[in-house]
Amino acid sequence: MTSPVSDQPVLKLLNVESTYGPIKAIRGVSLQVRRGEIATVLGSNGAGKTTILKTISGIIDPRKGSIEFQGDNITARDPAWIVQRGLSHVPEGREVFPLLSVRDNLLMGAYTRSDRDGIARDMERVFDYFPILKERSDQDAGLLSGGQQQMLSISRALMANPDLILLDEPSLGLSPKLTKEIFEIVVRINRERGTTILLVEQNANMALNASDYGYVLENGRIVMEDTCARLREKEDIKEFYLGMKDAGVRGERRWKKKKNWR
Numbered sequence: 001m002t003s004p005v006s007d008q009p010v011l012k013l014l015n016v017e018s019t020y021g022p023i024k025a026i027r028g029v030s031l032q033v034r035r036g037e038i039a040t041v042l043g044s045n046g047a048g049k050t051t052i053l054k055t056i057s058g059i060i061d062p063r064k065g066s067i068e069f070q071g072d073n074i075t076a077r078d079p080a081w082i083v084q085r086g087l088s089h090v091p092e093g094r095e096v097f098p099l100l101s102v103r104d105n106l107l108m109g110a111y112t113r114s115d116r117d118g119i120a121r122d123m124e125r126v127f128d129y130f131p132i133l134k135e136r137s138d139q140d141a142g143l144l145s146g147g148q149q150q151m152l153s154i155s156r157a158l159m160a161n162p163d164l165i166l167l168d169e170p171s172l173g174l175s176p177k178l179t180k181e182i183f184e185i186v187v188r189i190n191r192e193r194g195t196t197i198l199l200v201e202q203n204a205n206m207a208l209n210a211s212d213y214g215y216v217l218e219n220g221r222i223v224m225e226d227t228c229a230r231l232r233e234k235e236d237i238k239e240f241y242l243g244m245k246d247a248g249v250r251g252e253r254r255w256k257k258k259k260n261w262r
Contacts, residue, residue, distance in 0.1 A: 005212060009068075010035040010164055010196050011056070016065030018048075018055045025051040027220040028065070033164070033198050033213075038190050040199040040207040040228070042241055043217035049200040050092055052217075053166045056198075057089040058082045070163065084112050088157035092168040092200075094149040096156070098142025102133050105141045105152055109159030118161065126155040129185050147178040154182075158189065164196045165189075171203045179203065183210050204241035208232050216241075 009032040016029045026048040033039040043049050054060040056067055058079035067075045074082050079089075088109075097105050106126060110119045127134035130151040136144065141152055150170055157165050170186065171179040183206050189195050201207035208214060208228045216224040216237070224231070231237050 005034055005037040008035050009033060010070055011198065012068040013052075013056070014066050014068075016052075016055060016067060017063045018051050018060050019063050020051075025220055026055070026217075029217075029220070029222055030065075031215050031222060031225070033196055035163075035196055036190075036194055037212040038187070038197045038199060038210055039213045039215070040201060040211040041215045041217055042201070042204050042207060042237075045202070047217045048220040049217055050168055051220075053089060053091075053168050053198070053200055057087065057166055059089075080112075083160060083162075086161075086163035087166070088160045088162035088164070089166040090153050090157045090168060090170070092172060094146070094153045096141040096144070096149050096152050098140065100141055101138050102141055102144070102152060103137040105156055106133075106159050109156035110161075112160060119159070122159055122161060126158055129158075129189065130155060146173050147175070147182070150174065150178075150182060151185075154185070154189075158193075158195075162195065164198065167197055167199045167201075169201060170199075171201060171206060179206060186210060204237070208237075208242075 011033040013029055013031050016026060017024065018026050029052060041049050041052060051060060055062050058074070058077050061076040066073060069082070069085060069087055072085065074085065097108060100108070106123055110122070113119055132148055133151060133155060136148070141149065144152060154167070154170070167186065170182050174182065186197065187210050190197055199207055199211060208231055211228045214226065214228045214231045215222050
C-alpha cells in the first residue's frame with residue numbers, strides 16, 4: 001500500500017536562525033514538509049543539517065523565526081511536549097540506552113502512551129520491520145552492532161506512534177549493505193504507515209532515491225530546493241553530491257585524448 005502525499009504541510013519553518021554561542025549555525029532557513037512525504041536536507045559536514053533537526057525538536061531554541069507542526073506553533077517548546085504532539089527525533093549516533101534490554105528501549109519510546117494493546121501491536125510491527133530485534137529482545141542494547149542499534153533507534157521512535165519522524169544520518173558508520181537495508185525499511189515505514197519523515201543524510205544518492213522532495217543546505221542557508229527526481233538531474237548535484245560529472249563531457253574528453261594518441 002502506498003501512502004498518498006498531501007499538499008497540506010505538516011511541518012513549516014519560517015526564517016529560522018539558530019546559534020551556538022556567537023556562531024550562526026543556520027541562517028534564515030525556511031522549509032516545509034508535506035503530510036505523507038519523505039523530505040531530505042542535503043549538505044556537507046558543518047552545513048547545519050543536524051542543527052535544523054535539533055531546533056525543530058526543541059533541543060536548541062531558535063534565535064529568530066517560527067516553527068509550526070500540524071498547525072501549532074512549537075517554537076522553543078519543551079522537547080517532551082513536542083514528542084507528545086506526535087514528533088519523534090532519531091538523533092545522529094543512535095544513542096540507545098546501553099544497559100537496558102532491546103525490549104525496554106522500545107518501551108521507553110512508548111512512555112507517552114497508555115494504550116497497552118496499541119503498544120503491543122506496534123512492537124510486533126517493529127519486530128516485523130527488524131526481525132533481529134525480536135531475536136535479541138532480551139539482550140542489552142549496548143551489545144548490539146552499530147547497524148542493529150540504528151534499527152533500534154528508529155524502532156524506538158516508531159513506538160511513540162509519531163506523525164513525523166526526524167531522522168539524522170541513519171547511514172552513519174554503516175556498511176553499504178546495511179545502509180541499503182535501513183533505507184528500504186524507512187521507505188516501507190513511510191508507505192505502509194503514512195509516517196511523514198524529514199531526513200538528514202550525507203549519502204546523497206540514497207537520500208534522493210528514497211525521498212520525494214529535497215533541500216540543499218550550504219553554510220546554514222537553503223540554496224536549492226526541488227523534487228528529488230529533478231534534483232538528481234541537476235549538474236551541480238551530480239558533481240558535488242553524487243560524485244558525477246556530465247557523462248557527455250567526459251566522453252568527449254576521452255575521445256579527444258584517444259584521437260591525439262593515434
